[in-house]
Amino acid sequence: MELVQQMIWEKIDKFTHVVTELVDDNWIIQPDKFTDNMSIDAAKEHVNGMAYALAEMVGNRGTVYSHDPKDHMRLPNLKYYAYHYYRALKLFKPLYMKHILSGKKKYTVSCLNNNPRNHRILMYLMMDRPDNQLWTMHNENEYDTKIDNQEIQIPDNIQNKWNQIKDQFADKVNYENGEECESNIHEAYTNSYINIVTETLMLPGVFITEKTWKPISIGQLFVIQGSPGTIKHLRTLGIDCYDDIIDHTYDDIEDPVLRTQAIQDSIKKLLGVDLTDLNTHTVERRINNAKKFWSGKLYTKYE
Secondary structure, three states, X not given: OHHHHHHHHHHHHOOEOOOEEEEOOEEEEOHHHOOOOEEEEOHHHHHOOOHHHHHHHHHHHEEEEEOOHHHOOXXXXXXEOOHHHHHHHHHOOOOHHHHHOOOOOOEEEEEOOOOOOHHHHHHHHHOOOOOOEEEXXXXXXXXXXXXXXXXXXXXXXXXXXXXXXXXXXXXXXXXXXXXXXXXXXXXXXXXXXXXXXXXXXXOOOOOOOHHHHHHHHHOOEEEEEOOOOHHHHHHHOXXXXXXXXXXXXXXXXXXXXXXXXXXXXXXHHHOOOOHHHHXXXXXXXXXXXXXXXXXXXXOHHHX
């Protein structure tokens, strides 16, 4: 397993990230950045639906690795690569048994937010947040605002409320290498029954980052504020989404505001049950999820 992870990490480390740049508020593919035998992580291109166009332009000079499984082999040089899954295998700690078996938790719900993207602001301000829940939020920066302007617009009343309170939050933390923020050993995951995953994007096209894998790797119940179809994709991998317990019908809703409201309704239903009892009765299922994550084999069909 260690040898496999080392090979995965070497591949990730060789990705090229600089062929698309923001110019006058528009993302532009820059062919002058192309080199032969490129391996391009198309994360930026996913945000703007440009992965396919980039692969067309690159042609036989390299391979474009999309973050959307539906892109896999749409062109000979366009492949899906579960970048954040393999990165999580490298950086997370496999300590799930200790935390799954720990019994009663301090928090009912947890939700960590560093980048204050619009959909996270929407979730934060529309939810009740009593003391038995763990929430974090940070102030915005220019880069994230530009991304959000291309994604969703939040209702005026939510935007006005955010403008009134945002300065009370610390600025977003900028991690130099990303490793500090990619830890699954945090009380949001180890000492909370349910994690609300506020993914990077709510745009169409599945885009799963380490945020989704944190609760799964540690054996925690979860709901996901992300792209439509995210839960459906996890099911195809064999991940137990606890459909008999958690209402994931939000996963089919395309409108991000309506999807967020449906997620909040799902959470309210969960908070109406005995979470300690629920935790006890799902021990084996949560262990199985964690084992599947740590097997390193969730995405072998794409290799």
